[in-house]
Amino acid sequence: MDSLWLEIHDQVKQIPVIDTHEHLPHHDRFDPADSDILFDYLLHYMSSDLRSAGLSVEELEQARSKHLPLDERWEIVAPYWEFCRCTGYGRALDLAVQGIYGVDGIRKETIVELGTLYKQRRAEGHMRFVLKDLCRIELSILDSWASHEPYDRELFRYAWQPTPFITASQDKLRRLEEQGVTVNSLDDWLQAFSAALEENLRRGVVALKNAMAYERTLYYEKVDYASAKSLFADTLTAWRTALERGSDPILLPKAVQDFLMHYLLKEADARGLVMQVHTGILEGSGNVLANGRPSLLNNLFLDYPNVKFDMFHISYPYCGEAGALGKMFPNVYLDMCWAHIISPAAAAAALSDFLDAVPYNKIMGFGGDYGFVDGVYGHLVLARETISRVLAEKVRLGVFGVDQAVRIAEHLLYKNPKVLFSL
Numbered sequence: 046m047d048s049l050w051l052e053i054h055d056q057v058k059q060i061p062v063i064d065t066h067e068h069l070p071h072h073d074r075f076d077p078a079d080s081d082i083l084f085d086y087l088l089h090y091m092s093s094d095l096r097s098a099g100l101s102v103e104e105l106e107q108a109r110s111k112h113l114p115l116d117e118r119w120e121i122v123a124p125y126w127e128f129c130r131c132t133g134y135g136r137a138l139d140l141a142v143q144g145i146y147g148v149d150g151i152r153k154e155t156i157v158e159l160g161t162l163y164k165q166r167r168a169e170g171h172m173r174f175v176l177k178d179l180c181r182i183e184l185s186i187l188d189s190w191a192s193h194e195p196y197d198r199e200l201f202r203y204a205w206q207p208t209p210f211i212t213a214s215q216d217k218l219r220r221l222e223e224q225g226v227t228v229n230s231l232d233d234w235l236q237a238f239s240a241a242l243e244e245n246l247r248r249g250v251v252a253l254k255n256a257m258a259y260e261r262t263l264y265y266e267k268v269d270y271a272s273a274k275s276l277f278a279d280t281l282t283a284w285r286t287a288l289e290r291g292s293d294p295i296l297l298p299k300a301v302q303d304f305l306m307h308y309l310l311k312e313a314d315a316r317g318l319v320m321q322v323h324t325g326i327l328e329g330s331g332n333v334l335a336n337g338r339p340s341l342l343n344n345l346f347l348d349y350p351n352v353k354f355d356m357f358h359i360s361y362p363y364c365g366e367a368g369a370l371g372k373m374f375p376n377v378y379l380d381m382c383w384a385h386i387i388s389p390a391a392a393a394a395a396l397s398d399f400l401d402a403v404p405y406n407k408i409m410g411f412g413g414d415y416g417f418v419d420g421v422y423g424h425l426v427l428a429r430e431t432i433s434r435v436l437a438e439k440v441r442l443g444v445f446g447v448d449q450a451v452r453i454a455e456h457l458l459y460k461n462p463k464v465l466f467s468l
Contacts, residue, residue: 049440054433056451063462064185066382066412071196073172081111082163083118085417086138089328094129095122096330115160133386137423144422175418176200180425184468188254204252204321205245210238211305212260214294215284231277242312251466252319258337259327265306273304310349319353319466325360326387339367346374359384364395371403382412385428396435410457
């Protein structure tokens with residue numbers, strides 16, 4: 046932490062933030078008696094690192110169980126936690142408890158005290174306290190399946206995932222018909238799709254979100270209407286039979302999914318909506334990494350030049366591909382959400398490369414991407430440190446001065462997402 050880094054970091058810490066991506070609950074009212082720090086902190090991310098280190102599925106479930114004493118559950122995860130303490134996920138949680146509860150990290154000597162402090166946090170207002178008071182986050186874009194639920198517009202805006210219409214099974218058909226929607230053809234499906242989009246726009250959606258790399262490749266071929274209509278009709282018949290028999294899920298064929306993605310992008314184009322896309326690494330234990338290569342989206346960037354694509358997670362480990370696409374296409378933006386905890390070193394290397402290759406108004410500096418608010422704090426501490434370190438190195442190299450470094454940081458953390466999402 047040399048003087049140049051500290052000079053820049055001190056100013057970066059004062060910059061307000063637009064958080065491009067969160068999975069937080071809509072409110073923070075909770076029952077203190079049911080609140081549990083290990084259950085929440087192992088909701089995701091750290092649990093994946095623990096599994097990678099060798100913790101079994103059964104042991105993870107025990108660690109999350111609120112029916113066992115906290116100190117006993119800690120003993121289950123403790124050996125693996127030490128292996129993971131220095132990963133981005135581990136560091137973020139240690140930083141969170143230091144900054145929020147004043148406790149020096151998560152370990153045997155502190156876990157019981159932390160459990161008590163966690164239960165004592167304010168039942169209403171903890172989320173606002175962390176996001177607003179501690180993090181200086183002006184707004185977060187909330188990625189949630191429950192976009193119909195009320196939310197605090199002083200804290201959040203929405204991104205809507207249309208996935209249930211695109212990678213649909215007969216369960217989606219059943220739910221639509223229970224709501225009084227008649228589906229006898231592809232045209233009926235498209236009408237329901239458009240109605241759902243309009244409803245979400247009325248609720249304040251500022252972006253669409255594609256997280257389909259968890260289920261399929263990000264390559265969407267162009268499929269003609271007649272072919273999609275015929276395949277959908279066949280699938281609809283199979284769905285009705287499956288609903289009668291209680292059969293396993295039957296997904297729409299890839300060709301129909303691809304047709305629906307192109308349909309959605311035409312709708313996004315007409316409405317000026319940003320398309321956020323999960324690219325790169327997939328959270329959890331085991332999946333098909335290559336599904337998320339950003340270059341799979343190349344045809345969409347060409348076909349929809351007016352749609353702004355916000356590519357998530359620096360496309361790690363395909364950061365070079367992401368940077369090249371951001372450089373080549375005016376409609377491709379690079380988003381560092383999740384990235385600073387996936388690997389702080391990779392995030393720093395990617396940002397350094399992006400700043401050398403891509404206009405800096407196209408880089409989004411932070412998205413917490415957490416399902417519990419304490420993690421957002423720890424992630425943002427790492428993000429501000431990483432951004433400051435990269436900018437300090439550019440100043441040392443004579444690329445720009447300190448004042449310009451701070452201006453760039455302000456764009457990454459605040460101005461760029463504010464403009465991109467018209468906030």
